[in-house]
Amino acid sequence: MDKNLLEEVAKRNQNIMENEYMRSLRIDIKDWVKSTSFNEFYGEISKRVIGQESLKIVLANVYNYLASKVFAGNNMILTAPSGCGKTETYRAIKDYFATEIPNLPVFMYDVTNITPAAYRGSKVADILKPFVRAGMHTPIGLIFLDEFDKKVIPQKSNDSDDFSYTTQSTLLSLIDGGTIDCDGFAINTGNLLFIALGSFALFRETKTEEENRVGFGADYSTEHKITKHYEDLKREDLLKAGASHELLGRFPFIVNYHELSDSAIEGVIDNAVRKACEEFRLASLSLSDKQVDKLKESANSEFGCRLIEAKVKDMVLEAYASAITEVTGHEYTKMGLNIAINDDDTVNADWVVLKECEKVDNFVDNEYNAHKDRVRTYNLNKEELELNKDIEDTFKLWDDNFSQQHL
DSSP: OOHHHHHHHHHHHHHHHHHHHHHHHHHHHHHHHHHOOHHHHHHHHTTTSOSOTTHHHHHHHHHHHHHSSSOOOOOEEEEOSTTSSHHHHHHHHHHHHHHHSTTSOEEEEEGGGBOOTTSSSBOGGGGGHHHHHHTOSSOOEEEEEETGGGGTSOOBOTTSOBHHHHHHHHHHHHHTTOEEEETTEEEEOTTEEEEEEEOOHHHHHHHHHHHHHSSSSOOOOHHHHHHHHTOOOOHHHHHHHTOOHHHHTTOOEEEEOOOOOHHHHHHHHHHHHHHHHHHTTEEEEEEOHHHHHHHHHHHTSTTTTHHHHHHHHHHHHHHHHHHGGGSOHHHHTTEEEEEEEOTTSOEEEEEEEOHHHHHHHHHHHHHHHHHHHHHHHHHHHHHHHHHHHHHHHHHHHHHHHHHHHTO
16 A cells, blocks of 8 residues: 555544544533532642632633633643642642543643753653643643743853743743644644743742842841742732743733641641551551641741641651561551650550451451351251252152052
8 A cells, every 4th residue: 555645544543533532522521510510629629729719719710711612721820939739739630630531631841841942951842742642733631830930030051041031932832822843743732721830939039138138127037038938929020030021921810829827737737647647557647736836837938838748757657667567467457557746756656456457357257157157058958958859769769669569
């Protein structure tokens, strides 16, 4: 067969598959919108992204994007200091749609890898590689651009060119909704929703220092610095940080996450404890009031609430490593660990039989006993049947003998 004809047939088949995939995806999205209210969507995601009122704005934009028949990408910048929930927002949305709309692409790309042409690094087109692998020319989906601020703050190359500004120019073609050539595979990005994530930490620090240097009576307290660090960033701030007017023009929405309240931080701690119990097979994990206060203090550090989960897991792992030497493999499958972390950082740990294991053991025992009863009944019935058969055979034998004697 002619090579060109083979290529044409392959291309046609690819188009048929892509059209069928997109048709199926649109139906799945339409069905989800019909069956799921915004409140239900928000309720699920807010179980993981705790205490951020602006989460509702982020999710309203996502919901509107999916509910819209034209899939207009109202791109958004989500900014906040580290540990406020930006990455967890992505994870929660990705995990949610993995079960609700499995075919909907939701992924994150770290834009710090992107470099201008002729420099070593990744190309803007590399962001779209998942769509190339899926054979999608006009995809629908959510792309989170992580570390977006790193491509906004100016970076000088050896020849004094602004690395970041040049990279912003290359990002424009991606976010603008044009057609991108991905190694010979054309992708139109007009139906994609881009959500850029960035802490803008360096800009926040510089801004706070500059304000403290102005005039007498400047407040140098730690509390003041923290308050200034969590202040909302406006479009003018991002321009001062180094973003181009052209790039910011492609993001109609700028959303800020804020410093968490005490009650929200307690919710984050509760989530961290729950996850630790699941991951380490704990029957229970209790923290003293002093330990909880320490975790609350760490939430206001430069790492934010991200440090809470790490600290909880660190304390649990240390106790777990000591306690696991006390049980055999067979015992471990049935037991869970009770851990209590005290004010002085000492740990109490003891093994207990997990309730679900007790239920399983009782179920197995009951089933085994029931099985033995069934076997015993079967054997008795079998013996009875065999006895009856013997009696029938005997009567038959007597009948035969009687018949022969009286013939």
